[in-house]
Amino acid sequence: MDRRRFLTLAGTAGAVGLRSPISRAWAAAGGVAPSVSGALRPLARRHPLGVPEVVSAADLTLAARPATVDIGRGATEAWTLNGALPSPTIRVRRGERASILLENSLPEPTILHWHGLDVPEAADGHPRLAIATGDSYQYDFTVEDRAGLYWYHPHTHGRTGAQTYQGMAGLIVVEDDEESALGLPSGELDLPIVLQDKRLGDGTSLAYERSMGPDVMYGYLGDTAVANGVVDGTVEVHRTGYRLRLLNASNARVFELGLSDGRPLTLIGTDGGLLERPVTLDRIMMGTGERADVLVDFSSMEPGERVYLRSFEFQIPGMMGMMGGRGMGGGGMGRGRGMHAMMGGLPQGAAMDLVEFVASDAPAETARPASDVLSSVPRIELESGAPRRTFRFESAMMQHTINGRSFEMERVDVRVPRGQPERWIIENTSGLPHPVHIHVGQFQVLARAGGRNRVMPWETGLKDTVLVWPEERVEVGVHFRTHRGLFLMHCHNLEHEDMGMMLNFEVE
Ligand SMILES: [Cu+2]
Incomplete structure (x- = not known):
């Protein structure tokens, strides 16, 4: 680092350190003054955090289109669904039908994926279903998933990173009676x-x-x-x-x-x-x-x-x-x-x-503690002889591959019988973290060897995405119990995915 640059950074850090309680706390903890990183900025003018508009899934049209949005600092161009950033929050009760029309007014093909939901093949947003500019796509499915937070985003091969980054991503909140009975903050x-x-x-x-x-x-x-x-x-x-x-x-x-x-x-x-x-x-x-x-x-x-x-x-x-x-x-x-x-x-x-x-300065109210028992999580029961498959995630020479192969749109990489639980082993032999996502429902993290060497506390429920660090080997139990068809497993680092770290599996 040259001397002038060092002095600039030191000066900034010092100035912030005098004024900011955050910086003082960091300094007291022996940390580096936060403004050096450029991302901790308690002194910045802050902008009200909005909450995305809530829409029903029953008769929804999502128009993919460029729009001008305000990110707090000012107006900017984004690629949106219905002009909103983030995209609208879809709220649905378990057992309800979703009827969603996607209209594409972007200058390139697109398709949407409902991340985490157990939906039929035609509703899963496989990239071979991407629609051209001016076309539309009708999604019809019943939401059978547990109450929780899911989300949706584009899945256009090679362009998922660009389309998601430029603004297309929204939440799906699924509710059910079991969750409602818990009296959680609402x-x-x-x-x-x-x-x-x-x-x-x-x-x-x-x-x-x-x-x-x-x-x-x-x-x-x-x-x-x-x-x-x-x-x-x-x-x-x-x-x-x-x-x-x-x-x-x-x-x-x-x-x-x-x-x-x-x-x-x-x-x-x-x-x-x-x-x-x-x-x-x-x-x-x-x-x-x-x-x-x-x-x-x-x-x-x-x-x-x-x-x-x-x-x-x-x-x-x-x-x-x-x-x-x-x-x-x-x-x-x-x-x-x-x-x-x-x-x-x-x-x-x-x-x-x-x-x-x-x-706020309104009187404080005691928070109601969470119930000791929240739910019963349906476990994926694996027999000792359950089929095992290994998926090796590799990154080298600017290539991201699974088992040495790059994604091909029509190639079926794995055939899985419906209704048969399996043990899938995800190995990261690269030097980069890979968040691995498996479509069409949820899996269970069974074990991790190497790296952190344990199942983390936030991995004990049902999961559709698991973070696999370098040198880790994570075992998950999968059970495709509902839908047949062609689905995807991929890295959810969107650039890795766009570069081909994705495969097709056929549930037969
Ligand atoms: Cu990756």
């Missing part, structure tokens, strides 16, 4: 938050400009956190218990979520709905595509006090620091970070403040 105390990172610099452009270098290797990492479509989002909260429904809808960014003052997160649900019991955690790691349903108690806050939902700094051991698999380890990591700074995105693992919560 109304404005039930706050859905779509978390993303964007590469904005000091501007507002959401244009997706993927380089052929680091962006293809690491994925399209941003430099700015965006929550519910706004930069530096802030929300006034009552001093009581909240339910935060969190989705990591980033292209490539992994979040190590926690609250800035150490306030605990009580995890009640994940991808496939409620856990059996609540679990209290300081941190939850979320790869792209994963969801976390958490209770947070703000009742001890003083009026006007601020707390931040933050992605804390982390390192993934073995993560490659350079393209092509060279430069593993500390030195390589350093070079990788330098390269990212140069390219405009913050490195994987950089700290970011995601949302600011400001306590």
Whole structure:
């Protein structure tokens, strides 16, 4: 680093350090003053965190079209569904029919996928079903999934990263009687938050400009956190218990979520709905595509006090620091970070403040604790002789492959009998994290060897996406019990997916 650059950074850090309680807390904890990373900016002018419009699934039209949106800093062009950023939240009760018409007014083909839902082949958004500009596609399915937070986004092969990044992503909230009976925080105390990172610099452009270098290797990492479509989002909260429904809808960014003052997160649900019991955690790691349903108690806050939902700094051991698999380890990591700074995105693992919560001055109310028993999670029962399949996720020489192969639209890679539980083994032999998503329902994480060497507390319920670190081998139990047809397994780092880290499996 040259001397002038160092002095500039040091000066900025010092100035912020004097004024900001966050910086003081970091300094007291022996941390680096946060503004150095560029993503922790408590002094920034903040923008109200909106909540996406809620729509019914019963007779819904989603128009994919460019639109002008406000990301807080000002107007910008986005690719939207119905002109909204993020896309509307679809709220549906278990057992209800969804009838959704997609209209494509984008300048290129598109198709939508309902991430986590167990839907028929024709409704799953396989990229071979992508529709041309001016065409429409009718989705009809019954929502049979457990209550929980799901989501939807484009699945156009080679363009999923661009279309999702430029604005097309929304939540699906499934409700059922079991969940309603729990008396969880509701109304404005039930706050859905779509978390993303964007590469904005000091501007507002959401244009997706993927380089052929680091962006293809690491994925399209941003430099700015965006929550519910706004930069530096802030929300006034009552001093009581909240339910935060969190989705990591980033292209490539992994979040190590926690609250800035150490306030605990009580995890009640994940991808496939409620856990059996609540679990209290300081941190939850979320790869792209994963969801976390958490209770947070703000009742001890003083009026006007601020707390931040933050992605804390982390390192993934073995993560490659350079393209092509060279430069593993500390030195390589350093070079990788330098390269990212140069390219405009913050490195994987950089700290970011995601949302600011400001306590209101209304009287505090004691938060109702979560029930000891939330739900019974339907387990996937595997016999010892259950079929096993191994999927090796590799990244080398700017290629991302599964078992050495790149995605082909019509090739069937795996044939799976319907109704037969199987043990799938996901091996990451690369130097990069891969969040692995399996379509058409939920699986169960059974074991992890290498890396973290255990099933994480947020992986004990049903999952549709599991984060697999370098050198990890994760075993999952799958059971395709409902629909026959062609479905997908892929990396949910959208650049890895677009580059071919995806396969077709046929449920027969
Ligand atoms: Cu990947």
